[in-house]
Amino acid sequence: MPSYEIDKNDLLLIRQALEEDDAALVAALKDYHASEIADLCGKVSPEARERIVNVLPSDVASEVLAEMDEEHHPEEILFNLHPEKRSEIVEELDYDDATDLISQMDEEDQQEILEHLDEEDASNIRNLLSYEEDTAGGLMNTEIIKVNINLTKKEALDEIIRQSEEMEDFYIYVVDDADILQGFLSVKEVLKSRMDVHVVDMVSRDFVYVKAEMDQEEVARVFSQYNLTSIPVVDDEMKLLGRITVDDIIDVLQEESTEDILKIAGVSQDEELGGTWQDAIKSRLPWLIINLGTAFLAAAVIRSFDATVSKLVILSSYMTIIAGMGGNAATQALAVTVRRISLINLSDRQAYVTVFKEFLVGFVNGAANGLIVLAIAVFYDHNPKLGLVLFLSMTGNLLIAGLAGSSIPLILKRVGIDPAVASSIIITTFTDCFGFLLILGLASKLLL
Amino acid sequence: MPSYEIDKNDLLLIRQALEEDDAALVAALKDYHASEIADLCGKVSPEARERIVNVLPSDVASEVLAEMDEEHHPEEILFNLHPEKRSEIVEELDYDDATDLISQMDEEDQQEILEHLDEEDASNIRNLLSYEEDTAGGLMNTEIIKVNINLTKKEALDEIIRQSEEMEDFYIYVVDDADILQGFLSVKEVLKSRMDVHVVDMVSRDFVYVKAEMDQEEVARVFSQYNLTSIPVVDDEMKLLGRITVDDIIDVLQEESTEDILKIAGVSQDEELGGTWQDAIKSRLPWLIINLGTAFLAAAVIRSFDATVSKLVILSSYMTIIAGMGGNAATQALAVTVRRISLINLSDRQAYVTVFKEFLVGFVNGAANGLIVLAIAVFYDHNPKLGLVLFLSMTGNLLIAGLAGSSIPLILKRVGIDPAVASSIIITTFTDCFGFLLILGLASKLLL
Known part of the structure; x- marks a missing residue:
């Protein structure tokens, strides 16, 4: 099993x-x-x-x-x-x-x-x-069977058999009378064995299989983990139904990666990449309207601090920096987490470690960028108190960005929703609102 | 060829x-x-x-x-x-x-x-x-060779030969005396042919091959286009060097898709998904600092309109909506274009069509969202003139977002830079600056 x-x-x-x-x-x-x-x-x-x-x-x-x-x-x-x-x-x-x-x-x-x-x-x-590692020469295997074009059929066959050690093995599935999968046979081994041996003595019972209902993304993961070229498909009673070969998995992988990329960017997963402009509008306008709704949330935060902004207009230019940086840091954490979920099944412990890591990364990146804006506020705007507000809001917002960018897709995965729908649209609303709240809240307490 | x-x-x-x-x-x-x-x-x-x-x-x-x-x-x-x-x-x-x-x-x-x-x-x-299309059952092929576990070796061999029509064919490369690739032989056909036939009469000379220097991403595209399970690798003189099998391509595809996703999100392509937090900081902090630099550009646009903002504080909340929507629309166009470039080699004509399509999509989506903000400005803020400014800047910014999101990666590809580095960080700076310029410029002309 x-x-x-x-x-x-x-x-x-x-x-x-x-x-x-x-x-x-x-x-x-x-x-x-x-x-x-x-x-x-x-x-x-x-x-x-x-x-x-x-x-x-x-x-x-x-x-x-x-x-x-x-x-x-x-x-x-x-x-x-x-x-x-x-x-x-x-x-x-x-x-x-x-x-x-x-x-x-x-x-x-x-x-x-x-x-x-x-x-x-x-x-x-x-x-x-x-050869360079990432070229055809770096990928190729030199153990191949080749025959000279001048041979006869008989000579060619002899040559093929002589070189057959270089040939990848071919596997045959073994079933019992009720068609229940028992294991597989290596054809090479069958050819080498004595004539009086039985299949039952040669069958390998240690095999990987998938159930017919398994999602294709999971099937691709099994192929990739076990480096298989084909895999048997069985029903709940282990009855052999068919097999999947690795070439069919290529298209699955292309499709799933495209889905991930589009969903992260807030595009419906079924938009044809080469489709018409009308289709593109149908697939993207709903997401943009959702984003417009959430943008009004962030705008509402700003409006509730109208008095602060009108007294300190300089905040309106720094606000966009804090919110924008949060959005980008969250998108970074989101992309890494979504891709990681696609490639491996994270254990509970790995999930906690991931969120904690993103928390730390957000904190350090936030503090580093916070120091830069602090320096600019001090030396350019001659306003150290503004610098402190900016440092604290940058650090706080990037920390929240790391937490949201990693935990939201993990939570979605846990409750059975595709983690990639935690698109940058959803995540950046989070960091926009929080960023504005931080900078304007701190400014109204410390600067007025 | x-x-x-x-x-x-x-x-x-x-x-x-x-x-x-x-x-x-x-x-x-x-x-x-x-x-x-x-x-x-x-x-x-x-x-x-x-x-x-x-x-x-x-x-x-x-x-x-x-x-x-x-x-x-x-x-x-x-x-x-x-x-x-x-x-x-x-x-x-x-x-x-x-x-x-x-x-x-x-x-x-x-x-x-x-x-x-x-x-x-x-x-x-x-x-x-x-079976559902996207499950193992929907992917599998039922034409497989299977033998009963109770057979002897002799019976099993007979059975394998009897079922061999179901077996996928196995190909052998054919070379001349100088090891120059001439074509391939189907082993099934060799077995079926008469004994006095020569290899030269059976060789298929219509074959696909790759040069050893070809980039692995291009190799993956060839596999995917021709649905191959293996491909011969040759040098410039067509000398057979080796072959690449489809299972090696799986890892290439996973790797390249991960690179695309990470680069779009502004993460260095060599960040290990499961790496340490220190590595993550090293890979992401440089991008965030670049973003901080570009964010100051956008902030400078706002600062140059300080007088406008201080007279009309309501603009500071609408500004973030216009800029944010532009960023998201640009990320949508970027993701679709980058993915399309990864999967196929776009011709010049296809590239122009793509940019024109994104221009149209940006215009329509911009006008649709522009009408919504117009309505809100009229009915909630009772300010039709503000509504007009918002409508024009939303339409203009989403139109620019579509243009930038599609043309920047295509231009990068043309000059030999990986199109995915046109990450959302670069693209959103563009839409931020342009969005602020539009809304504040129009407001200072029409509303003051």
């Missing part, structure tokens, strides 16, 4: 196993998929990470390193391994994955790793290292 | 062929990939579209319909075909693609199509029609 996400219990289990000897650790890791071990590695200390990779068999360790998040520096773990184990792991890796890891190291370390590899592997990796 | 994009010449050619007889049209279409024909169909009249699908052989026509943009209603073209041709095309389609098309028709039309299919196809499609 795949649960798709590492939870607290898994982490507890691994932490306990890390206290014990290698055999216990190996036993604890046995039940996890390489991509799940890579996730777990992100949640333990760097030393524990190295130990985990060290005790794993080379084929699993190589997958774990290939799947590990860049920020946990898999290349350092690889480099610190015993040279023999290191070479074993590099040889297990696809050339493109090995190159990705090695390219993160400095020149000297790269040389040391390459020296320990056999001639062919080293020259292939050296070759791939010469 | 793939050019990846349909250009004016292609369109001209097809338009000419459409004037002539069917044979000429078939000849003109012969050189295009099905996904390119689908693109061309988007650029001709609905009648021409139907004629093109009608003259194509069923296997190509089915691919064209599967690839065609929803907004050009491939399901209507399918429905209007002769029932016999229609059934042929549906049978050529994968069940999931056929279901996608048929699900767009109304109940009655669905019944008519299904009645003309053979029993098995009809029941499979009926079954798939019962």
Whole structure:
């Protein structure tokens, strides 16, 4: 039963196993998929990470390193391994994955790793290292099947079979008499096995699947987490219904990202990007009218301080700075949070950590920008008291911006609403009102 | 030689062929990939579209319909075909693609199509029609290979071969003696062919490839346009270097979409979504300080009208409404344009059309919202002249918002800068300054 996400219990289990000897650790890791071990590695200390990779068999360790998040520096773990184990792991890796890891190291370390590899592997990796990471050359895999155009069919077939080690495997689903999914078969393995072996002896029962009702965005997340090329689809009784291949997921991802971007910007998700101007008006005017309504809220705050503004007209130019900065800081926090929710399922703890982080970021960015406006009020307007009001309102408003920009999408997600509808329109109303209230309220107390 | 994009010449050619007889049209279409024909169909009249699908052989026509943009209603073209041709095309389609098309028709039309299919196809499609479009069930394909768990190896192999028609094809690259890419071979076809056939007789020379230096975003676009599962990578001499598989593209797409979202929101593209608060500050504070600088620009506009504001304090609350609405309208236009640039390479003509469309949308949305504020100024503030100022500045500012939000990213793209850096921060400065200038300038002329 795949649960798709590492939870607290898994982490507890691994932490306990890390206290014990290698055999216990190996036993604890046995039940996890390489991509799940890579996730777990992100949640333990760097030393524990190295130990985990060290005790794993080379084929699993190589997958774990290939799947590990860049920020946990898999290349350092690889480099610190015993040279023999290191070479074993590099040889297990696809050339493109090995190159990705090695390219993160400095020149000297790269040389040391390459020296320990056999001639062919080293020259292939050296070759791939010469391409920029974000180009076709940096993405490609050089292990491919190719045949010469001058061969006969017979020669070509022999050549294909000879090179078939380079071929990605092809999987076949295995079902019982009631069509209930039991696992999968590797066609390569079937071909290599003895004739008297039964399917039941070869079936892999450790597989990932999805239910037919699962939302396509969640399906895309499963594909991306497990690096799959296809996934079986089952009903509630585990009856095999069909399968989804990775190429269908490309369109889903494009669609979902477009939705996120448009919703954050306050555009209806079903606006055709290349649609007519009439469609664009239908999709955007409602949001603008909502925004007009909320803008009157912010304007009402200003009106209630009419007396303050008329006595101190200089406030009207600073007001727009405080409110505008709050809106931008909130949009920053919103974009990061919405994108994070799209890409991973945040646990409760991760959600709290996110909001706390945005609170801190808002506080520091607010204080930094607050100091700048304070300095301008002191040296340009010669008004230190105004400077104090500006410093306090900038800090307060950016702090609220961080809180609102992160917590509102998380709360929406919790109550089952798409977090991206917490568009910048909604969030900036929040920071506009609060910003005006802060600067005008403080000014009416401290400056009049 | 793939050019990846349909250009004016292609369109001209097809338009000419459409004037002539069917044979000429078939000849003109012969050189295009099905996904390119689908693109061309988007650029001709609905009648021409139907004629093109009608003259194509069923296997190509089915691919064209599967690839065609929803907004050009491939399901209507399918429905209007002769029932016999229609059934042929549906049978050529994968069940999931056929279901996608048929699900767009109304109940009655669905019944008519299904009645003309053979029993098995009809029941499979009926079954798939019962799943929601955006769930795993709606995405899956039911044509899969499965074996019973109780079989022997021999029986399983026979079963796999018997079902191999359902298997997606596997392609092998063909090179000459100098390793220059010549084309590809379908393994299915090789297996079916006579023993004395040569590779040179079976090779398909009409293939899509990418150069090693191509940017990964462009590679993703090629994958998405041609619906590929893998693509060969060559050097400038067409020497085969390796290949890229679609699963590697998933990560590229996620990464690029995240970059777009973050940049639009004014966050540095390399901020780790799950990074520390210190990293977040480093990535966002520079943008906020830029914004602070630009906010002083807007504030300077207000300051230059200090006399106007102090005589008419009510302006300070309306000012924020006009500027805020401009910022939101500009962000809408920006998000749609940036996303469109990411997904397709806009031609010059498409770029002008986009800007003109946003101009129109801005004008209409501006006038609509302008009428609302006009009404409020008349009925609530009893000040028709103020209403006129508000109406004119709202219309003007939203019109400028549409122009800036669409043309700035397009201009950046043209001069080779990532269009997403035209973040809402830059764009809203534009609309803030212009909005303040409009309302205060008009007020100082008309209201004092």
